[in-house]
Amino acid sequence: MPGVIDYETMNVDPLPGIWSPVQWDLSEDEHLAELEAQATASLLNAVDVPEAVLRLMLNETSIQRAFDPPPGYDPEMQGEWDSDLVTFEFERPLELEKVVRQNDVLVIEYDFKELGRWVFEIEPEAVHLHRI
Numbered sequence: 001m002p003g004v005i006d007y008e009t010m011n012v013d014p015l016p017g018i019w020s021p022v023q024w025d026l027s028e029d030e031h032l033a034e035l036e037a038q039a040t041a042s043l044l045n046a047v048d049v050p051e052a053v054l055r056l057m058l059n060e061t062s063i064q065r066a067f068d069p070p071p072g073y074d075p076e077m078q079g080e081w082d083s084d085l086v087t088f089e090f091e092r093p094l095e096l097e098k099v100v101r102q103n104d105v106l107v108i109e110y111d112f113k114e115l116g117r118w119v120f121e122i123e124p125e126a127v128h129l130h131r132i
Helices: 028-046 049-057
Strands: 064-065 088-090 095-101 106-111 117-121 126-131
Touching: 028 049, 028 064, 028 088, 049 106, 049 117, 095 117
Parallel strands: none
Antiparallel strands: 064 088, 095 106, 106 117, 117 126
8 A cells, every 4th residue: 555645744845945054073084085975865854855856857956156145045044154164055046936835736836947847746545757
């Protein structure tokens, strides 16, 4: 028997994902190795699940240093931007276009610019993803 997806409580919002590694005392080589080992996985963990799934399916997980807050960054919800922290963002941004919650389905639409528009339809027992 398949598991049931609780689409009613799945978080989806337009805030851009950012990630800053734990800051502790390491040698320079250890610090660089730690950044390489954690950055992409931690940033994927910081974004909404549908965005992470779409990025993984399209192999769009390349990251870069973020020196300034990304468009749509909300300091009231995400905290004040601290340019002294090492922070990463995805190289290719995507935009959450629409979220529609209905009785038995959550519909999420993303605009991935030149990679197209993508729609998730998440039901209790199925997930559909297609390009529009």
